[in-house]
Amino acid sequence: MKVNSLDLKRQYETIREEIDKAVLEVIRSQSFILGGYVESFEGKIAQFCCVKHAIGVSSGTDALLLALMACGIKNGDEVITTPFTFFATASSIARLGAVPVFVDIDPITYNIDVTKIPAAVTKKTKAILPVHLYGQCANMDAILDIARIHGLRVVEDAAQAIGATYKGRNAGSFGDVGCFSFYPTKNLGGYGDGGLITTNDDKLAEFIRILRVHGSKSKYYHSHIGINGRLDAIQAAVLSVKLNYLSGWSKKRRGVAAYYQEHLKDLPIRLPQIDSHNIHIFHQYVIATPDRDALAKYLDLQGIETAIYYPVPLHLQECFDFLGYERGGLPESERASHETLALPIFPEITGKEQDQVIGHIKKFISQQ
Numbered sequence: 001m002k003v004n005s006l007d008l009k010r011q012y013e014t015i016r017e018e019i020d021k022a023v024l025e026v027i028r029s030q031s032f033i034l035g036g037y038v039e040s041f042e043g044k045i046a047q048f049c050c051v052k053h054a055i056g057v058s059s060g061t062d063a064l065l066l067a068l069m070a071c072g073i074k075n076g077d078e079v080i081t082t083p084f085t086f087f088a089t090a091s092s093i094a095r096l097g098a099v100p101v102f103v104d105i106d107p108i109t110y111n112i113d114v115t116k117i118p119a120a121v122t123k124k125t126k127a128i129l130p131v132h133l134y135g136q137c138a139n140m141d142a143i144l145d146i147a148r149i150h151g152l153r154v155v156e157d158a159a160q161a162i163g164a165t166y167k168g169r170n171a172g173s174f175g176d177v178g179c180f181s182f183y184p185t186k187n188l189g190g191y192g193d194g195g196l197i198t199t200n201d202d203k204l205a206e207f208i209r210i211l212r213v214h215g216s217k218s219k220y221y222h223s224h225i226g227i228n229g230r231l232d233a234i235q236a237a238v239l240s241v242k243l244n245y246l247s248g249w250s251k252k253r254r255g256v257a258a259y260y261q262e263h264l265k266d267l268p269i270r271l272p273q274i275d276s277h278n279i280h281i282f283h284q285y286v287i288a289t290p291d292r293d294a295l296a297k298y299l300d301l302q303g304i305e306t307a308i309y310y311p312v313p314l315h316l317q318e319c320f321d322f323l324g325y326e327r328g329g330l331p332e333s334e335r336a337s338h339e340t341l342a343l344p345i346f347p348e349i350t351g352k353e354q355d356q357v358i359g360h361i362k363k364f365i366s367q368q
């Protein structure tokens with residue numbers, strides 16, 4: 001039996017009528033960009049994330065770019081972040097002419113190692129950009145403390161962490177700005193590209209709304225050089241339907257993760273560890289073993305789809321050669337890129353499918 005790492009068709013089948021109706025309504029309205037559907041979605045998701053302002057944007061990548069622009073990040077500034085993340089985390093910094101300063105990760109959670117941040121702060125540092133990787137929040141108390149001491153902005157990359165909490169507070173509600181992605185494979189995925197910015201700061205919210213439409217408050221009058229960063233109405237309509245199910249889906253994901261934990265716990269592989277302050281939303285369920293490549297190949301031959309997030313840490317990406325990092329410089333990120341493997345996880349995965357995954361992992365290990 002083939003087991004997919006994700007099956008969006010199954011999810012669509014459970015909400016097909018509502019989605020089709022919502023999409024058709026937008027088409028009938030012939031109002032496609034921003035407008036009432038987007039505003040209504042922004043209101044609902046602001047409540048869900050427990051923030052004052054939610055601003056729908058064109059993607060998670062543009063959310064990061066707009067957030068950094070709004071925080072005034074510019075040429076020559078330094079922004080501290082993790083190298084063990086999706087490319088957009090760092091490219092959004094570099095696109096503004098700023099310098100991503102990579103700090104190694106904590107090998108337990110795969111999030112930025114907060115004990116290593118202070119040594120990376122210089123006179124040029126303007127912000128810290130933590131990522132809540134795989135759906136688990138970074139150590140926000142420590143990050144906010146460091147930011148306060150040094151007068152830095154905090155931009156959260158919460159692209160993978162919608163609904164995750166740290167000490168009872170929601171991802172995206174800690175920093176100056178939170179950034180989310182609605183890429184279709186995300187826990188709250190649109191039917192195309194989309195993203196969101198959250199903030200409790202009225203001035204930043206107003207500025208981001210201006211930057212999102214080419215830096216103009218009234219049409220054709222441009223106070224700033226912004227971007228085309230708008231969310232479209234079809235995405236907002238789809239996301240509004242799906243938002244009603246998100247908490248239930250996250251609960252199911254946690255159930256799927258608990259089942260893996262229970263059945264894999266005696267094997268010589270590292271399982272995800274949930275920090276006691278955190279509610280993890282398991283965007284990914286990621287195990288680790290030095291035999292990762294052989295295990296992935298074996299599972300593939302058995303029809304089990306897995307994925308590697310991420311095979312090359314960002315400090316070793318060719319495009320960042322100019323930053324001057326060496327192989328071995330950030331050893332935990334490099335180790336994670338060689339050892340981590342994401343197993344199939346989605347709310348609709350069956351126990352039978354999970355048993356297949358677990359059985360084949362056990363078989364692989366028994367053959368070693």
Ligand SMILES: Cc1ncc(COP(=O)(O)O)c(C=O)c1O
Pocket residue numbers: 059060061062085086088089131157159160180181182183193194195
């Ligand atoms: C951690 C992280 N940051 C940023 C992004 C960028 O989001 P998008 O693909 O919506 O541009 C993603 C999505 O893949 C992500 O996982």
